[in-house]
Amino acid sequence: xxxxxxxxxxxxxxxxxxxxxxxxxxxxxxxxxxxxxxxxxxxxxxxxxxxxxxxxxxxxxxxxxxxxxxxxxxxxxxxxxxxxxxxxxxxxxxxxxxxxxxxxxxxxxxx
Amino acid sequence: xxxxxxxxxxxxxxxxxxxxxxxxxxxxxxxxxxxxxxxxxxxxxxxxxxxxxxxxxxxxxxxxxxxxxxxxxxxxxxxxxxxxxxxxxxxxxxxxxxxxxxxxxxxxxxxxxx
Numbered sequence: 001x002x003x004x005x006x007x008x009x010x011x012x013x014x015x016x017x018x019x020x021x022x023x024x025x026x027x028x029x030x031x032x033x034x035x036x037x038x039x040x041x042x043x044x045x046x047x048x049x050x051x052x053x054x055x056x057x058x059x060x061x062x063x064x065x066x067x068x069x070x071x072x073x074x075x076x077x078x079x080x081x082x083x084x085x086x087x088x089x090x091x092x093x094x095x096x097x098x099x100x101x102x103x104x105x106x107x108x109x110x111x
Numbered sequence: 112x113x114x115x116x117x118x119x120x121x122x123x124x125x126x127x128x129x130x131x132x133x134x135x136x137x138x139x140x141x142x143x144x145x146x147x148x149x150x151x152x153x154x155x156x157x158x159x160x161x162x163x164x165x166x167x168x169x170x171x172x173x174x175x176x177x178x179x180x181x182x183x184x185x186x187x188x189x190x191x192x193x194x195x196x197x198x199x200x201x202x203x204x205x206x207x208x209x210x211x212x213x214x215x216x217x218x219x220x221x222x223x224x225x
Contacts, residue, residue, distance in 0.1 A: 009151065034213045041120070043201055043216030044154075051211075089153060091213060097142055097161065097205065099213055103153035 003027045004092050006102035014110055019077040021105050023090035026071065030092035034099065035064060035075050038087045047088075048075070080109045114138070115217035117202050123223045130189040132220050134202030141207045143185035144214065145169075145177065148199040160185055161207075192224045 005024045013019045023033075031052045036044035050057040050064045050073070057064050063076045077084055087106050091099040118133040136143065144159040146169075156169030158177040166177050174196060178186045185204075189196055199221050203214035 006153070032211065034211075036213070036216075041219065041221070043115070043203075043218045045216070046212045046214075049211045049213070093213070097207065098156070098159070101146075101154040103151055104148075 002103075003030075003094070004090060004100050004102040006088075006090060006105050008105050009103070010106040010108070012108045012110060013080050015082060016079045019075075019080045019084065019107055019109070021075040021077075021088050021090075021107065023073045023075075023102050024071060025073075025092055027092070027094060027100075028068075028071070030094055030100075032093035033064070033066060033073050034091045034093070035062075036089045036091060036101075038089065038104070044089060077107075080107075082109050082111060085109045115202055115204050115215050117200075117217040117220050119220050120218065121221045121223075123225060124189075124192050126193060126224055128189075128192045128224075130192050130222070130224075132187040132189075132200055132202075132222070134185045134187070134217055135183050136185075136202075136204040136215070137183065138204060138215065139182070140204035140215075141182070142205045143179065144203040144205075145175075145185070145187045146201045146203065147171070148201055148219070154201065157187065189222075192222075194224050196222065197224045198222060 034049040035047040038044040090102045115136045145157040146154040160179045176188045202217040
């Protein structure tokens with residue numbers, strides 16, 4: 001039972017353009033959503049988060065949008081840079097102490 | 112800078128061996144977690160611990176056990192390694208109540224069972 005889904009295993013974007021990564025969830029009790037970025041042979045690092053009471057959170061080039069009625073969130077990166085090439089995981093807080101992760105999307109930024 | 116340290120970056124073990132993966136955090140976090148990462152499956156929770164000597168099964172505990180004798184150290188044990196346990200293993204820690212930043216992860220251990 002996959003409660004958090006990232007349906008696109010990979011995404012390829014031209015440098016300077018917008019990257020949009022998507023995530024769907026099924027559990028309406030999730031109260032916080034997070035995005036992590038992972039380079040090969042490294043652990044995931046926190047990127048940005050959003051509370052379920054908000055619909056947008058912005059941090060520099062990164063913006064996360066939350067559509068609660070659709071149970072959908074997206075991460076926008078603009079402009080995309082070569083260093084953004086990584087695997088991106090969305091995660092949801094399903095209780096006070098645990099995160100539930102999606103399958104990940106591999107983003108490749110082409111020069 | 113806060114840290115989660117996993118003792119090995121790469122390990123190669125033989126089928127049937129008992130394998131220990133060690134994780135140490137220096138942030139005085141109460142919670143510690145073990146995940147495995149596999150292509151197309153994302154991060155799957157194996158075990159977690161809320162306190163010393165306490166452990167809870169995650170989504171895929173079969174074939175694994177854990178030990179937490181001290182607050183800063185959380186060990187994952189593969190009782191009898193099998194080839195389907197070849198994976199990237201990630202340790203993470205967090206405060207009792209998750210901050211908006213979630214977990215802090217270690218760099219991972221790439222385990223190959225031959």
